[in-house]
Amino acid sequence: MIELQDIHKAFGPKEILRGVDLTIPKGESMVIIGGSGTGKSVTLKCILGLVHPDKGKILVDGKDVEKQDREEFLSRFGMLFQGGALFDSLHVWENVAFRLLRGKLKRPKAEAKEIAIEKLRRVGLTPDVADQYPAELSGGMQKRVGLARAIAAEPEIIFFDEPTTGLDPIMSGVINDLIREIVVEMGATAMTITHDMTSVRAIADKVAMLHGGKIRWTGPVSEMDSCGDPYVTQFVSGSAEGPIEAVR
């Protein structure tokens, strides 16, 4: 279980998070929605320790993330980055098996490559992709490789940062289905940030709306359309009229 308690974060004079409280139960898929620049990525980076909150506490399974062994803590996580964030200088299989080639989870090279190819197959890529470089792949294929890398070490918690950004609707659907299948299959706790409502409906068990540096609403995805919160209603319908200012 991941718990965020009163998280604050500012960059210079700009306050991004103003007291975020959020609980993600173990094994659930939580999707955080909200407009651009509302702090969705900052929230995610705070949990991973890539950004340090100015105030507040983050607990994973009841333990303060700041007080845990960094490598052990991060070994429980997998992350799919918005742009894939694949390492250009490494082959696709080396990207997927990155964690398995070094550190505490290190395996023999042949075994790591075998696992990488298996994970590539799991995300719908053929083994011949393994020996290519990321730059040789299309955007959709790079996202799948990123997904394969996120699940390679069988993490307990997986983060997805804008998983469908820049993809065509069909490829977005493929990635959404894959994420849902993998999260269910692995029993992992998942946190996704997106403003793609098709993704939200495909991936989420629960939804949280971030606005003004705070969680405005949280609830099951089935209640999202009828929750009555004017911010959520405007965001879901994509209307220019409502409490969320179009020009921010």
Added chain:
Amino acid sequence: MGLLSPIAALGRAVLSALAWVGRLSIFAADTIRHIFSPPYYPRELGHALLTIGWLSLPVVGMTAIFTGAALALQIYDGSARFSAEAVVPQIVAIGMVRELGPVLGGLMVAARVASSVAAEIGTMKVTEQIDALVTLSTHPMKYLTAPRVLAATLSMPALVAVGDAIGIMGGYLVATQRLGFNAATYLTNTVNILSFNDISSGLAKGAVFGFLIALMGCYQGMQSGRGAQGVGKATKTAVVAASVLILASNYLLTEVFFSA
């Protein structure tokens, strides 16, 4: 207020420069700590030795041969004014080994390596590859900075040694083919004039320059701003800063090695 504004601007510039030196010093200390503490990444080190050391050989060699050749011509022409043409081999050898080999080699490697390292790491930063490294339990300083800085520090003395030899050969070719020097005498005079201190000071300069070049490339890459403009600025700053630091440290090292 109007009268004080230039002083305030000067103060801000000084404070900003001091802050830069402070950040760079902390970064350098961190880099040295990561070089000597596990885990080590031998594959990354090998790759850095290849790209920074081996692949810089052509540019260092070309620079050295033309510099040695031009130096022989200049020394011959200048020394003819007081009938001392015979000193060409000695001055070419000392000039190349003590100063021109390390400094020009360092500047050429700075242009080639500091720019590429800054651009590579800067691009990795803006495309979230550095964040990805962290989430994959890998320290970016250990994986990216330490191997590059170590590789440059180790390979620059070798590049300087090769550059010295090629530069002396450039002078030898011009002296024997164009200026009428006897080949055997030229080589004997070259060997006899060089001391251990001449050669070792040049190699030590090379190691310091290599450290500074890779350090500036990595530092500016890690500090890169967003987008193409941010990476471009980081690249430019890395080359300029590395070049200035090479010239400044060259003076200091020369004082240390050769001041009476």
